[in-house]
Amino acid sequence: MTDLKISSKNNKINLSEVAKAAGVSKMTASRVLREEGGYSEKTRVKVMAEVERLGYLPNRIATVFAGDKNTTFVGVSIPDLGNEVFTHVLEGIDRKLVSFNHQTVLGMTQHALAEEETWIETVLSWKPAGLILTGRAHTPKAVQLLQSANVPLVEIWDLNSSPIDMCVGLNHFDSGYDMGRFLLSKGYTRFGYVGTSHDAANAATSRLNGYAKAIEDGGGKLSKQLCLNDIPGFYPGFYGTEQLLSSDPDVEVIFFQNDNMAVGAVHFCQAQHISIPGDIGIAGWGELPIASVLPYRLTTVQVNHLRIGQLAAENLLLKISGDQATPVSDVGFRLVTGETV
Amino acid sequence: MTDLKISSKNNKINLSEVAKAAGVSKMTASRVLREEGGYSEKTRVKVMAEVERLGYLPNRIATVFAGDKNTTFVGVSIPDLGNEVFTHVLEGIDRKLVSFNHQTVLGMTQHALAEEETWIETVLSWKPAGLILTGRAHTPKAVQLLQSANVPLVEIWDLNSSPIDMCVGLNHFDSGYDMGRFLLSKGYTRFGYVGTSHDAANAATSRLNGYAKAIEDGGGKLSKQLCLNDIPGFYPGFYGTEQLLSSDPDVEVIFFQNDNMAVGAVHFCQAQHISIPGDIGIAGWGELPIASVLPYRLTTVQVNHLRIGQLAAENLLLKISGDQATPVSDVGFRLVTGETV
DNA sequence: AGGCGTTGAGTTACCGGTAACGTAGGATTA
């Protein structure tokens, strides 16, 4: 019976047992482990020896509970991992968080606000140190949860002049507008756009809106916009181009949701012997790694994805430690004129 | 003073307050919330009304603590997010976990066992429901921590006949061996390899070893192997090819660490007007999305990354709920002969 | 010798839930 109990409880060594083994009180052991001071060197050595010998692993759940504090978890929601853009942002976030002893709790919201709401509720119930959410749109209940939870929060990606708490991103509308204006300046008159599901009021939609506005302002025509029900990857860029060109062969230039889709388009054009930029112009967005190996410089919008993540994490960490943090950070963008238009 | 307290404590509504407001005991409120039964419909309605009115959010930390249970977190360690291969695995894991009310706690170990050990210790102190680790190599202390923690564990990626607990992956050595044999059968005699940092005993090294063994067994020559100190992406594939060919122009075929590197090579060859497969053969690994838009089918090894993640999560969840789970799952691979050799 | 500060501890209460047990009162059964 006793054996069974021991084997089933396995590693249930807690602070009391360490203290007992070291011949001190629980409190003294606690002080030693937290290096709080108020104990002799002799005691410290005794306690640490028992910690080592028994393989004591602190129960951080209990610590959080005792102090009525929060954990060191930071909830990070991103739409999905299939979109390369967000994996770079996530990497920037996690690198920074880890170096400050925090852990990323992942939330893939699949671009659905309802999923996000559920996830927020779950994560908040675990008392996170902070939250980073991709996008500025949330359900009313989510907003209420976030406000009353009173947890440091950064909304990233799409710039938001009045964030719930803090915000790090760029103005997607402007980036689309600038691209539109640039293409107009190149003499194009018939414009196309290819992206993926834009049901939600997301950043890609803002880019499309900016693009459309620029074209309208400049007297051009957005002949065709295609929103595929797919991920914004290489192959959707490939077949999206095929679809767009077959339904509207007069389009002179296409703006894609991101570089990967644009590269898909480049490969489609190569396969069909359509000259770039002679027969058609191609523009991407986000400057993704693939662009570096193309035979010509892709026309795109350069965005420092990693920087967004880092800055979001930095501001969050500041607020977590009670310091002042910038409420709104604009990381900006840069138009890369390239050779594909 | 009182106001200050209220505003600072904000949403500190706990079960006691809900119970008091509903005119029942804490225990009854607890039973209602857990739908445990043992209460009248009238009571249920009263309690739920107060939960709603007060915006009560359960403190899951306290629940875990009370029951001396584990959280619903699952620690997932991957080398890095910059490697597209692992993001697919991670996506498979998280999708499955989420649908069973678990959350992914991310750990980027940067291919360093010491980082992994630190991360394991931290995550274990948070009482996770389970762990998924990429790779089979761990520090002795990490292994000891994992064993004594007695938490469900899946080691993924590299197949391991004697895992600490469970294992999901494929035989990387064999996949390299098969590729080597296939290339030999195509008549090549002088072989090259380009990958990234192989200091650790990782899966890519196993592939290289399998490849080298096949070449040796077949009487060919592994003329040159290049291990760049970079990420296994497009551009390293591009300049790695340049480096390899300039130092050893006689190489007839190159096996790359993954498809992205191979695509970088394809673009290098296109830029230099080197014919594929006429002048040189190119082989990748992993069948990544970019391969779908190339003008010809890339010779590669197809691996179902998403499936690895799903299967790992499935087995973990089985074990978490106390059921039997497969100790070792081989997801296999498939050689894609392609047109680039 | 008595007063006082410092050092190195121990004691108590508590964080927010839940397991285990206790119990009043009505319904059912012998």
Added chain:
DNA sequence: TAATCCTACGTTACCGGTAACTCAACGCCT
């Protein structure tokens, strides 16, 4: 009608730490 069972709760103790407090022993000073 009394014994018994069930329903719908309430009470108590506890999970593993830590904040806040208490306290003994010792050295030091006047």
